[in-house]
Amino acid sequence: MKNQKTILSAAAMLTIMAVLSPAASGGVIVALKGGYYMPNGWADSHDAVYGGSGMVAFGIEAGYTFEFPLEIALGIDFIPEEGNRIWPDGQGGWESTGESISSDLMPVTLVARWRFMRERTFSPYTGAGIGYVQFKETRENAKKGSGLVLQGGGDFYLTKLVKLFVELEYTSFPDIIGDAGASRYFGENDLGGITTRLGARFTF
Amino acid sequence: MKQVLGVMAVLAATLSIGTGPAGSADRVEMIQRSFGSEAGDENWNRDGDLNGDGVIDGHDLTRAVASETARPPLALQQYLQDHVLVKFADVLTVQAAANLISKYHTEIRLTAGENRTGYKRVTLPLGESVPGFLEKLAGEPGVLAAQPDYICRKLGEPNDPYYNLQWNFHLIGAPAAWDLSLGGRRDVVVAIVDTGIAFENHGDYQKAPDLEGTRFVSGYDFINSDSHPNDDEGHGTHVAGTVAQATNNEVGVAGLAYRTALMPVKVLDAVGSGTAYSLSEGLRWAVDHGADVINMSLGFPGQVDPGPIVRDAVRYAHSNGVICVAAAGNAANDPAYRGGIEYPAAYEECIGVGATQYRNQRAYYSNWGTKITCVAPGGDVRVDLNGDGYGDGILQQTFAGNDVTDFGYYFYQGTSMASPHVAAAAALYLSRHGGDPQEFFTVLVETCTDLGPDGFDTEYGYGLIDLEKIVRKGHGWGADS
Numbered sequence: 001m002k003n004q005k006t007i008l009s010a011a012a013m014l015t016i017m018a019v020l021s022p023a024a025s026g027g028v029i030v031a032l033k034g035g036y037y038m039p040n041g042w043a044d045s046h047d048a049v050y051g052g053s054g055m056v057a058f059g060i061e062a063g064y065t066f067e068f069p070l071e072i073a074l075g076i077d078f079i080p081e082e083g084n085r086i087w088p089d090g091q092g093g094w095e096s097t098g099e100s101i102s103s104d105l106m107p108v109t110l111v112a113r114w115r116f117m118r119e120r121t122f123s124p125y126t127g128a129g130i131g132y133v134q135f136k137e138t139r140e141n142a143k144k145g146s147g148l149v150l151q152g153g154g155d156f157y158l159t160k161l162v163k164l165f166v167e168l169e170y171t172s173f174p175d176i177i178g179d180a181g182a183s184r185y186f187g188e189n190d191l192g193g194i195t196t197r198l199g200a201r202f203t204f
Numbered sequence: 205m206k207q208v209l210g211v212m213a214v215l216a217a218t219l220s221i222g223t224g225p226a227g228s229a230d231r232v233e234m235i236q237r238s239f240g241s242e243a244g245d246e247n248w249n250r251d252g253d254l255n256g257d258g259v260i261d262g263h264d265l266t267r268a269v270a271s272e273t274a275r276p277p278l279a280l281q282q283y284l285q286d287h288v289l290v291k292f293a294d295v296l297t298v299q300a301a302a303n304l305i306s307k308y309h310t311e312i313r314l315t316a317g318e319n320r321t322g323y324k325r326v327t328l329p330l331g332e333s334v335p336g337f338l339e340k341l342a343g344e345p346g347v348l349a350a351q352p353d354y355i356c357r358k359l360g361e362p363n364d365p366y367y368n369l370q371w372n373f374h375l376i377g378a379p380a381a382w383d384l385s386l387g388g389r390r391d392v393v394v395a396i397v398d399t400g401i402a403f404e405n406h407g408d409y410q411k412a413p414d415l416e417g418t419r420f421v422s423g424y425d426f427i428n429s430d431s432h433p434n435d436d437e438g439h440g441t442h443v444a445g446t447v448a449q450a451t452n453n454e455v456g457v458a459g460l461a462y463r464t465a466l467m468p469v470k471v472l473d474a475v476g477s478g479t480a481y482s483l484s485e486g487l488r489w490a491v492d493h494g495a496d497v498i499n500m501s502l503g504f505p506g507q508v509d510p511g512p513i514v515r516d517a518v519r520y521a522h523s524n525g526v527i528c529v530a531a532a533g534n535a536a537n538d539p540a541y542r543g544g545i546e547y548p549a550a551y552e553e554c555i556g557v558g559a560t561q562y563r564n565q566r567a568y569y570s571n572w573g574t575k576i577t578c579v580a581p582g583g584d585v586r587v588d589l590n591g592d593g594y595g596d597g598i599l600q601q602t603f604a605g606n607d608v609t610d611f612g613y614y615f616y617q618g619t620s621m622a623s624p625h626v627a628a629a630a631a632l633y634l635s636r637h638g639g640d641p642q643e644f645f646t647v648l649v650e651t652c653t654d655l656g657p658d659g660f661d662t663e664y665g666y667g668l669i670d671l672e673k674i675v676r677k678g679h680g681w682g683a684d685s
Contacts, residue, residue: 042683048683086680087676087681088681099680101685135684138682138685143684177683178684180685181685182684185681
């Protein structure tokens with residue numbers, strides 16, 4: 001319930017900002033994106049079960065560019081992963097059971113971006129917003145919850161309507177996991193992480 | 205002790221209380237092999253059993269344990285208690301070592317030949333503990349490194365010569381469970397409520413040779429009303445062997461929870477029959493005398509509820525934290541059988557165990573029904589699916605016929621044979637985690653390997669038991685599951 005209120009409040013705020021912005025001059029944006037997601041709030045759990053520092057993320061984004069400098073975007077990432085279940089070794093470590101397990105992490109983000117320079121070759125931006133995430137492990141019920149999103153990045157203009165972008169995104173989705181399994185063992189409850197991504201934005 | 209023991213395959217049915225016979229005993233095949241003499245057995249007891257558990261096993265690998273102070277058994281030690289390993293700085297070796305000897309009144313053991321590790325074994329000073337001595341050494345000049353001499357143990361397979369015929373143990377993950385549990389704890393007691401056990405030399409009775417080294421606590425004979433619950437039928441001895449046959453003793457076969465203690469409680473007579481009264485008395489006696497797990501490889505045919513006397517006894521056990529395990533019954537091949545498992549397995553407070561064969565399919569004789577909890581290997585001696593040359597029964601030592609001293613290794617089949625697998629699993633679980641019947645039940649059903657239709661079903665219950673997962677207290681973890 002608390003999460004829903006947060007999302008609704010933020011969505012309302014972004015809508016008001018969009019309505020109050022000067023007349024549109026940019027238009028609709030669609031983006032394809034791919035990158036690497038590194039768990040921050042559940043790094044130990046992830047490392048134990050899925051191994052490595054992170055996982056590949058890919059997704060799409062739709063947004064709207066208002067009069068400079070405001071832009072809003074709704075994005076979704078798909079972050080599948082495969083690993084092995086673990087057993088604790090009783091000394092703070094773990095050992096793999098060899099029993100495979102897979103998961104799907106799916107964060108949805110709604111962010112407002114603020115650009116620092118008018119359209120030139122390069123247009124840096126920063127953004128903030130809210131997110132909603134779903135985490136599903138094999139045969140387990142999906143865990144869901146909301147959190148905070150912070151972004152920074154820049155667009156490289158190929159043409160006036162096509163841009164390549166690099167982006168760094170920080171997310172925090174607290175109090176979603178931690179009731180069972182490795183996250184309980186390691187005392188981790190935040191599904192947030194840091195995503196480094198590349199992509200292409202198309203303006204219509 | 206007989207010098208020649210036979211290996212035979214027999215077909216046996218679960219015992220019935222109050223009614224019919226103990227089941228047929230059709231000899232399928234027999235081979236004979238020679239074992240060591242009695243004197244030989246005594247030699248290994250005297251020379252090899254360093255930890256005094258009646259078993260020469262992986263925990264008796266080394267003799268280099270000082271015994272001047274009270275210490276935990278070697279099996280429970282992580283490192284040797286009489287010395288530590290020390291690496292000295294090269295240029296200071298001689299002087300540092302001499303200083304050490306002088307300061308701590310210790311000695312340095314020299315290894316014949318080349319010392320490849322650079323470490324030397326430094327004897328622990330009198331009254332010093334390993335952690336304490338290591339702490340002092342850390343401050344010594346010239347000492348580069350010091351550590352305990354950790355004990356490694358052989359893993360996996362026991363050295364019992366017929367272990368390779370115990371396919372049932374492999375199917376339920378026993379070797380991995382042994383690596384974790386070391387066969388359980390000596391103070392965990394499994395009551396075998398049955399025809400008795402060949403557990404002592406008394407009168408005409410003899411102790412089963414392969415139970416030498418198995419720990420027993422006092423039991424009771426409710427058929428003859430005495431404190432010598434010796435087996436006069438053979439069934440109970442076979443069942444007991446699956447739970448705690450002496451293991452890693454280079455004799456015969458292995459048991460699953462081989463370090464736990466057995467409590468013989470005789471409630472069935474020489475033809476395998478008993479009564480609601482004798483069973484109830486036996487159950488309550490076992491609870492009152494320290495049983496942690498009760499195995500009942502018996503049942504009341506026809507799914508007859510034996511009434512409040514037995515039900516209350518089972519509830520008494522359950523409410524006192526004792527895990528009750530019972531066989532589901534062997535009537536499924538009877539044309540008149542319409543489903544259902546026998547009591548006491550059918551009681552809610554009891555874990556009702558059905559039987560599977562080598563291919564993890566329900567054994568043709570194994571009762572099924574909504575009250576079955578799980579399945580374990582019970583065998584099928586009619587077939588040799590694993591190609592070992594014998595019918596796929598459950599192999600343990602017991603005697604056949606009227607001669608209670610004529611021991612051999614017999615392949616039995618039945619839910620009677622399946623039930624002790626679960627009782628042993630409970631004993632291993634309690635050894636490692638403690639807990640109560642409800643807790644064990646939760647872990648048991650959560651860790652079963654699902655067989656048949658998805659989830660619980662009436663043929664397999666929650667599925668085939670998995671000892672490794674039970675000992676580990678559940679499935680492995682995901683990030684959040």
